[in-house]
Amino acid sequence: MSNNNFQQQHRLFRQTVRDFVKTELLPNVDVWENQGYVPKSVFKKMGGLGFLGLEFDNKFGGAQTDFWMTLVFAEELAKCKSGGVGFSIIVHTDMSSPWLQKYGTDHQKSTYMPEIVNGKQVCALAITEPDAGSDMARIATTATKKNGYWIINGTKTFITNGVYGDLFFLAAKTNDSEKYHQNLSQFIIPSSTQGITVTKKLDKTGMRSSDTAELVFDNVKISESNLLGVENEGFYxxxxxxxxxxxxxxxxxxxxxxxxxxxxxxxxxxxxxxxxxxxxxxxxxxxxxxxxxxxxxxxxxxxxxxxxxxxxxxxxxxxxxxxxxxxxxxxxxxxxxxxxxxxxxxxxxxxxxxxxxxxxxxxxxxxxxxxxxxxxxxxxxxxxxxx
Ligand SMILES: Cc1cc2nc3c(=O)[nH]c(=O)nc-3n(C[C@H](O)[C@H](O)[C@H](O)COP(=O)(O)OP(=O)(O)OC[C@H]3O[C@@H](n4cnc5c(N)ncnc54)[C@H](O)[C@@H]3O)c2cc1C
Structure with missing residues (x-):
């Protein structure tokens, strides 16, 4: 199906991604399916080709292109015959890090974005919990302010890139209001922070080349500057x-x-x-x-x-x-x-x-x-x- 939104630059980019999928992904997906994750080297290769920050600001390493370029990327990536490979990559590029582009301060962007774009840091989105999935406003993980820090406690589950990823975009409760939609906030947290444990690597029916974690946050202490966007506006x-x-x-x-x-x-x-x-x-x-x-x-x-x-x-x-x-x-x-x-x-x-x-x-x-x-x-x- 043709679409007027695809211009010459989109067509050229499609061919570039198609070639990459053919030469770099297709020959390897069976190995990654068996090992249960996509190696970091793949993200780095894609970063080197400029695939990982398509719509992000130039200033922080992105290509500042349009959404149709991302759509082309997603369409071609899906042809690699492993849903898990595409899933792991698209979680990094489009299901977690865009919140940094949208709500991050310049300081947060300059700290995290260059390594997200070059593939050295792989991102994950941590919302779902053992007792809250569809009803995301009722998550139980808390973030409490103490002496200029946030202290995070709780459990997240089904987190894609949660086992091997480097940066978590986490949702937590920041007040006890009965208005569930007004008590969440978003945080950006390096996975190496003390108190974060991968308690389970989940064994799935499909998407087997993407790693999926249950994570426990036990008194995880992060700086106030790890808050992403506005406190208590996280749900929106x-x-x-x-x-x-x-x-x-x-x-x-x-x-x-x-x-x-x-x-x-x-x-x-x-x-x-x-x-x-x-x-x-x-x-x-x-x-x-x-x-x-x-x-x-x-x-x-x-x-x-x-x-x-x-x-x-x-x-x-x-x-x-x-x-x-x-x-x-x-x-x-x-x-x-x-x-x-x-x-x-x-x-x-x-x-x-x-x-x-x-x-x-x-x-x-x-x-x-x-x-x-x-x-x-x-x-x-x-x-x-x-x-
Ligand atoms: C492989 C995998 C990867 C994932 N990756 C991530 C990730 O990276 N980050 C993340 O945060 N989450 C992730 N998830 C979680 C995913 O988004 C949730 O599983 C999903 O939102 C559903 O939540 P739940 O599993 O808690 O089901 P529940 O919300 O408990 O729902 C159970 C069933 O009840 C139905 N149901 C619930 N409420 C209603 C209602 N009001 N009316 C009618 N039916 C209803 C649901 O549709 C569903 O069929 C992942 C899940 C899987 C399996």
Whole structure:
């Protein structure tokens, strides 16, 4: 699908990322799937090529380009046939560090941004807790001010890049107000700070090349200058950044779905049953037509939401719709592409088998499908009276 927002510089950049994925990622993803993390050297290589600070200020090492460049990056990254590799990288570039770009002071940016952009420091977003995921306003981790420092106590779980990452973008409660939306703040914390422990490396169904941690913060003492943005405004700061996360999750998922369908078409063109190629059976042909159509519909919705987002317009409803619709299509593509491979589709490490495991995640992470429906219904029907 073409889109008027892609100009010559986007096309050139697409080719550069595509070449990188082909030569540097694809030959190695199986190793990273087995070891359970993406090596730091990959981030450094990508940093060297200018991939890691696409929209960040020039002044701090970024490329100061536009959101469409990021979208191109996400689409091409998703073609590496390992959801976990793309996940780990996009968490670093677009699901954690953008809060520094948006809310950081010049001092914070000059301290952290150059090493984020060159890939020496890998970032993670630490919001979710054992007892609070969808309902992020009710997290229990506290940050208490004491003698000019913040003291952090609590447990975070499901944290991508949490085992090997270097910088945590953490959400914590900074007051006891009953108004849950007004008691969170954001902090930027080096993972080497005393009192932070990786208590579990989580063993996941998919996204196996991204590391996922349970983390305990035990009297972690950080300077007042580690507060990111405004005290007690953390919920709103987080909410504003979630549209980027959701949109890019959708963009990557549909790009990977396209790839899964393309691999399947290749298989259908080579495998024969009952004397003819699978692609010549009408039932299969119709299935492929349906999937291709649905992928295009999700892509169109993603681009529409991206258009609003890139212009800084209100897009909460559209991004939620794009994520919901994309994940519903991804579920169908995952089921049907495995099905069309027959028994081979059930064998590790066939690309569609991994796709089905990896991209199952995005109906859960970054806001579940049910939460997307909640947001959409609030936008269309208003709040429920008792809320
Ligand atoms: C592999 C992986 C990586 C992740 N990476 C990160 C990360 O880097 N950083 C981070 O902070 N978090 C991360 N997460 C956490 C993720 O964002 C949460 O799992 C997600 O937000 C859902 O929260 P929960 O798991 O607590 O489920 P819950 O909120 O407990 O929900 C359980 C189920 O109930 C449904 N539900 C909940 N409330 C309602 C309601 N009001 N109406 C209808 N249905 C409802 C949900 O949709 C879901 O189906 C990751 C998760 C995974 C699995």
């Amino acid at each position: 700061q987080l909410a504003s950044g979630l549209q980027r996360e959701r949109l890019l999750a959708s963009v990557m998922s549909i790009s990977a779905a396209e790839d899964a369908l393309s691999d399947t078409i290749e298989y259908l063109s080579n495998r024969k049953t009952f004397g003819k190629f699978l692609k010549s059976h009408q039932v299969i042909r119709h299935k492929v037509s349906e999937l291709a159509t649905e992928i295009e519909s999700a892509k169109a919705l993603n681009y529409m939401a991206a258009e609003l987002y890139s212009k800084g317009l209100d897009c909460i409803k559209e991004v939620s719709m794009a994520k919901l619709h994309t994940m519903q299509i991804v579920r169908k593509v995952a089921y049907e592409t495995v099905q069309m491979h027959g028994g081979y589709g059930y064998i590790r490490e066939l690309s569609v088998e991994r796709f089905a495991r990896d991209y199952r995640l995005w109906a859960i992470a970054g806001g579940t499908n049910e939460m997307m429906k909640e947001i959409i219904s609030k936008n269309i029907l208003g709040k429920i009276e008792s809320d």
